Amino acid sequence: MDPFEKMKEEWKSQKYESDIDLESIRRQTKNELFSHQRKLIFTNLFVSVAFAVVFIVLGWIWNSFPDRTPYFYVGLASMGILLLATLAGFWAGVHYKKENSYKDTNKYLKDRIKKLSIRKFMIQRFVPIYLVLLLFCLFMYFADILANASASYIFAAYGGTTLYFIIAYMASRKMQRRKLKEIDELIKKLRKWSNEYQ
Amino acid sequence: MEKTDKEILFDRLIDENRGRIYRICYSFLNNREDVADLFQEILSEIWKSIDRFRHGSTWSTYIYRITVNNAIKFKTKAAKNREISKESGLSEIPYNDEMEEVQQKESRLNQMHRCIQMLKDSDRLLISLVLEDLSYKEIAEILDSNANLVGVRINRIKKRIIKLMEKHYGPL
Numbered sequence: 113m114d115p116f117e118k119m120k121e122e123w124k125s126q127k128y129e130s131d132i133d134l135e136s137i138r139r140q141t142k143n144e145l146f147s148h149q150r151k152l153i154f155t156n157l158f159v160s161v162a163f164a165v166v167f168i169v170l171g172w173i174w175n176s177f178p179d180r181t182p183y184f185y186v187g188l189a190s191m192g193i194l195l196l197a198t199l200a201g202f203w204a205g206v207h208y209k210k211e212n213s214y215k216d217t218n219k220y221l222k223d224r225i226k227k228l229s230i231r232k233f234m235i236q237r238f239v240p241i242y243l244v245l246l247l248f249c250l251f252m253y254f255a256d257i258l259a260n261a262s263a264s265y266i267f268a269a270y271g272g273t274t275l276y277f278i279i280a281y282m283a284s285r286k287m288q289r290r291k292l293k294e295i296d297e298l299i300k301k302l303r304k305w306s307n308e309y310q
Numbered sequence: 311m312e313k314t315d316k317e318i319l320f321d322r323l324i325d326e327n328r329g330r331i332y333r334i335c336y337s338f339l340n341n342r343e344d345v346a347d348l349f350q351e352i353l354s355e356i357w358k359s360i361d362r363f364r365h366g367s368t369w370s371t372y373i374y375r376i377t378v379n380n381a382i383k384f385k386t387k388a389a390k391n392r393e394i395s396k397e398s399g400l401s402e403i404p405y406n407d408e409m410e411e412v413q414q415k416e417s418r419l420n421q422m423h424r425c426i427q428m429l430k431d432s433d434r435l436l437i438s439l440v441l442e443d444l445s446y447k448e449i450a451e452i453l454d455s456n457a458n459l460v461g462v463r464i465n466r467i468k469k470r471i472i473k474l475m476e477k478h479y480g481p482l
Contacts, residue, residue, distance in 0.1 A: 115472055115482035122418050123441040126333055132346050134328055138321075141353040213379040214359040214372060216454030220379045301386045308432035309453045 156206070163199050167192065180256050187252030194245060221306040225299055232295045235288050240281065247277050320357055327373045330442055334374075337426050337438045338381050348384045352377050367451065374444070375452050378435055385431060425474040433467045440464055 258266050335345045439449050450457040
């Protein structure tokens with residue numbers, strides 16, 4: 113008999129019952145899946161309600177102050193657009209988290225590399241741009257509500273807010289760098305797998 | 311509580327494929343604790359992927375694909391979080407001509423697993439698919455690769471594993 117055929121026979125005769133408790137793993141998997149499903153529904157519901165409340169508040173502010181300067185409305189509208197972008201990003205993220213591991217291995221690997229590259233882009237570029245846009249919205253708002261305030265008050269409001277954003281961004285840099293390093297390592301490994309199976 | 315159609319199909323698929331899934335996981339990781347974790351991740355992905363099956367392939371190819379992809383994911387993820395345990399779940403059993411048949415079989419299996427562990431990660435997955443008796447075409451379909459290239463590579467791996475077996479444990 114061909115030595116490799118003999119190996120095949122031995123391979124197929126392997127027993128697993130003594131090694132792992134399949135029934136308990138199967139039960140545990142089902143429980144976790146159902147609990148994850150419930151959690152996902154609750155999270156989606158909570159986020160939707162939270163965003164709805166924020167939009168209602170923005171609408172209420174808009175209507176309650178009918179005679180403000182254009183800065184006020186530009187600020188509020190920009191904030192609304194940014195919130196919509198966040199919401200779209202959240203739903204896209206939910207969709208993107210799907211693993212699609214039923215696909216051919218090479219397609220699956222390419223998908224994972226693409227997802228990681230997008231995540232890298234979001235951390236590197238999108239977050240700073242988002243913060244600058246948010247700061248712009250606040251400045252628009254300040255331009256209206258601080259129109260008659262003293263110079264020192266205006267300086268403190270603009271300076272303080274800008275400083276707060278800079279500190280918040282710098283504080284998150286360490287975590288961002290760690291995440292970027294992790295993503296780069298993962299991409300490198302996945303590319304290696306992809307090259308192996310081309 | 312009555313089972314849904316999806317649950318019935320899921321249970322049937324697991325019953326039919328658990329041996330295959332286990333063998334691939336075990337030869338890839340060779341550690342009982344990690345195998346159980348990977349096994350659970352695969353079950354979870356099979357459940358999530360059941361609704362996406364489009365009859366473009368057989369269920370067994372579909373399950374093999376999910377198994378291979380999750381094994382790769384497990385390995386890359388584990389490398390990120392921690393080193394996969396190097397400790398082997400296999401006991402050291404030397405080759406002995408006078409062993410009983412069952413013991414010999416066990417011993418041979420352990421030896422085979424030891425030799426498979428000496429291969430690189432991507433080769434380990436490939437050889438386990440070959441040992442599962444899949445054709446080059448089927449393996450190429452799982453990987454989305456060229457059947458000829460897969461065949462050339464598998465022949466190389468086969469030669470290597472036989473050489474390793476003979477080098478460490480005597481003639482086959």
